[in-house]
Amino acid sequence: MDKTNVKNESITRQEDDFAQWYTDICLKAELMAYARTKGFIVYRPYGYAIWEAIKSWFDAEIKKTGHHNVYLPSLIPESLLNEEKEHVEGFAPECAIVTIGGSKPLAEKLYVRPTSETLFCDYFKDIVHSFRDLPVKDNQWCSVVRWEKTTRPFLRGSEFLWQEGHTLHATREEAEAETLGQLRLYERMGRELLAIPFTSGRKTESEKFAGAVDTYTIEALMKDGQALQSGTSHFFGQGFAEHFGIKFLDADNVQKTPWQTSWGASTRLIGAVIMVHGDDNGLVLPPFIAPTQAIIIPIRGDKDPQVAQAAIRLKEELAKAGIRVDLDDSKKSPGWKFSQYEMKGVPVRIEVGPRDVAQGVVTLTRRCDGAKQVLPLDQVAARMPEILKDIHETMYAKALAYTESHTTTCYTYDQLKEVVTTGKGYARVMWCGSHECEVKVKNDVSATSRCMPFDQTPFADTCCICGQPARAVVLFDRAY
């Protein structure tokens, strides 16, 4: 069929307008809906289920390493937020503030949390007294509010869901290990769950979190060549702890200030999944976060009892094998269903028709590459885990190849500008370390330093922007 005749169901092509394609996917794959309050969205069941899958995986992992979940208030008294100057300057401009309680003006303004460092510090100072109280390894699943001027579903919202880990340690070494350990966990989440090869490294001074000593990041490369900061892990040193008066008596009977970290990842990861894997037919979900991993579509099921029974039996077998499976026996035509589940990114489509049943087989089609295979009906459930794993690996390999082919080592400023303005991904350059050069790049081509990768092997002596002696390898790109 000619898809131009079914305009309502089709989506903008990536090539024509990537931004519009993204918005189409969010709405038409039923991930979200716009809410009444500006900048806020409804996370619809299908979108929220993706978040739940991410949450389950991450939550289980952090518990393996001794972290505990807590919940702190959503409102922060103004005086508390003001205790750390650099921090408040970073966040206050984008805060929502409660000034009335009931019907009476409040004596002190309450800030809706944009992040919870100050709340955690205030809490920590009362519960940490001895080296025996350390480490503290807390995590909070919650939403935060930031009054963003421009919002886009999942990428930047006035409210978003996230986890924020907050830890305290007796030594600098231990805190630094925690910071990097959590960064590695985010990378592993990309590798094992999201099929996204994150590019990780340290943020430059100007891209750091307000109040942090060091900020580490995982960056993902979208299909339009732009980068998306997808998670961060911060080493705070003792700055916050000193401001908030968190102290402990160490084994040597000396009062000391603990070392602190925080790390977070948000529903922005859903945006990363959409833009790393999606195509012109819709969403393409990595199998381990897909709310539905396999969709069974019977052909002529209402006319052929054998087909109907085979479909139901297959669904039961797959469910028993732990596969998230759905059966669509609605009256829609098969063609409509094919398109619909492609739009929603379901990893595996299983067609069960009269021809299949007659031969005791079913036809499987992979969303990620359209590959088809015919399998004996009684082997599907047993082989599905391996099929899903293979799809995951295919998707990861494809995304990795894309990232690698969209990372260009540049030796001149003209090269850098060309790479970031033409959607070729990261420009890998030598840089002098000055803020002025970053500002220049931003003013000239709207690109920012994404990170200083861990591999700092120099490949030139001078800064590709100003020509001064180079001090670091850094990746520049336009970013969401």
Added chain:
RNA sequence: CGAGGAUUGGUGCAGGAGGUAGCACGCUUGGUUUGGGACCAAGAGGUCGUGAGUUCGAGUCUCACAUCCUCGACCA
């Protein structure tokens, strides 16, 4: 916050010389279909983003506001 575009049944659009709203898709019911977005028939569903103004009369003209989209500046 700056520039531009948009707002009419669930969705996408038309109406735009002021006279009381129309199409397609979707939805409901019945029937025929079913291996790439099926077809026929009968139905349900809107007072035109919000608030003012002009007018005998406003979807249509004026003004203000709101929201969404895109691009910039700011941030996960």
